[in-house]
Amino acid sequence: MAHVSRESYIHDNLNAVQLRISKACEASGRSASDITLIAVTKNYPASDVQILTDLGLSNFGENRDQEGREKSAVINAHWHFQGQIQSNKIASIASWAQTVHSLDEARHVEKFARAIPSGKKLEVFIQVALDGSPGRGGVGEQSLVQMADLVISFPSLTLKGLMAVAPLGEDPDRAFARLATIHSKFIRKFPDSCALSAGMSLDYESAIAHGATHVRIGSSILGSRTNPL
Numbered sequence: 693m694a695h696v697s698r699e700s701y702i703h704d705n706l707n708a709v710q711l712r713i714s715k716a717c718e719a720s721g722r723s724a725s726d727i728t729l730i731a732v733t734k735n736y737p738a739s740d741v742q743i744l745t746d747l748g749l750s751n752f753g754e755n756r757d758q759e760g761r762e763k764s765a766v767i768n769a770h771w772h773f774q775g776q777i778q779s780n781k782i783a784s785i786a787s788w789a790q791t792v793h794s795l796d797e798a799r800h801v802e803k804f805a806r807a808i809p810s811g812k813k814l815e816v817f818i819q820v821a822l823d824g825s826p827g828r829g830g831v832g833e834q835s836l837v838q839m840a841d842l843v844i845s846f847p848s849l850t851l852k853g854l855m856a857v858a859p860l861g862e863d864p865d866r867a868f869a870r871l872a873t874i875h876s877k878f879i880r881k882f883p884d885s886c887a888l889s890a891g892m893s894l895d896y897e898s899a900i901a902h903g904a905t906h907v908r909i910g911s912s913i914l915g916s917r918t919n920p921l
Contacts, residue, residue, distance in 0.1 A: 702743050705913045713907070716897040727900065730772050732892075732910030738763045740914055745769060753793075753908050757781040764788040774855075774889075774908060776829055783807040791815040793855045793889050793908070796829045798842055805846035815850045816843060817889045817906075820874060822867050823859035830856065833874050840882055853887035853905070854878060864895035868902035875903060 714724040732753040733741050741752055741763055752767075754760030755775030761784055764771045773785050774793040777800055785792065786807040795801065796819040808814050818839050821830030831839055836854070843851045854875055858867040871890060879886045891899025893912040900907065 698740070699743050702740065702914060703747060705915070706744065706747055706749070709909055709912050712897060713900065716900040720901045722900070726905060728906045730774075730906060730908045731913055732774070732908050733763065733914070734759060734775075734910060736910075736914050738766055741767050741769070744913070753910075754789075757784050760785070761788050772908075779803065786812075786814060789814070791817070791852065793817045793906075794819045794829055795839075795843070796821075796831045798839060801839075801842050801846065801849070805848050808848045813848055813850050815852045817852050817855035817887070818843065820854050820856045820871065822856050822871060823862070836874070836878055837881060840878070840885065844882075844885075851882065851885040853882075853885045853889070855889035855906075857892075858890075858895050858899075864898040865901075868895075868899050868904070872902040 710729070713727055713729065717724045717727065728751055729749065730751045730753045731744050731749055734755045745767060751770045751772060753772040753774045754763065760771055760773055770791070771789050772791045772793060773789040777794055777797070779800065782800060782803045786804055787809060792804070792814060795816045804814060804816070818836060819830040820836065821832055840851055843849050856871045858864045868890060875888050887905045888903050889906040889908065890904040891907040893909050896904070896907040896909060
């Protein structure tokens with residue numbers, strides 16, 4: 693079998709994902725232009741990010757501060773942090789990320805606001821817990837308004853909307869339908885914060901069907917993290 697270059701492999705995978713996004717949008721009466729595709733580059737080299745940049749992508753996600761800091765230093769793009777937030781990493785994350793998807797503790801809000809470099813605004817999503825698993829992060833629905841009010845009280849923070857991860861073992865359609873209900877209530881109170889970050893490689897089409905505006909996709913584009921082509 694002929695060897696496939698890394699560039700060709702990523703190019704073909706990206707095209708396939710973009711086609712599936714378009715079909716998912718068409719099926720739900722939406723426009724593909726409403727979807728922000730974030731390539732999750734955790735554990736992949738900066739050379740892969742460069743390939744994707746050359747293919748026209750400009751949004752990249754990292755779960756670890758160190759990786760994000762290192763890659764953002766060599767590749768100019770819109771960088772998203774989506775991992776679990778550690779208090780001692782907040783100042784560093786605020787220095788390189790333009791968007792944080794995983795804000796789920798009130799004590800971190802002011803820390804981010806204080807850490808943001810002068811003249812910069814940080815976009816944030818509040819992570820919603822769709823299950824009772826503290827290991828995957830998120831705040832309960834009953835705490836969302838209080839958390840959102842706190843975020844918008846800081847001029848250096850821009851509240852984009854909500855983020856969620858489908859619970860392990862649950863049908864994504866059920867989970868994202870529940871999220872859509874939470875989201876619709878939320879945007880009635882916060883109409884300027886209507887973005888919804890949901891959906892990864894295994895469930896992004898379901899997330900799009902239920903209103904996701906930002907999808908976070910890694911392995912479907914870049915292959916296995918443990919043994920990439």
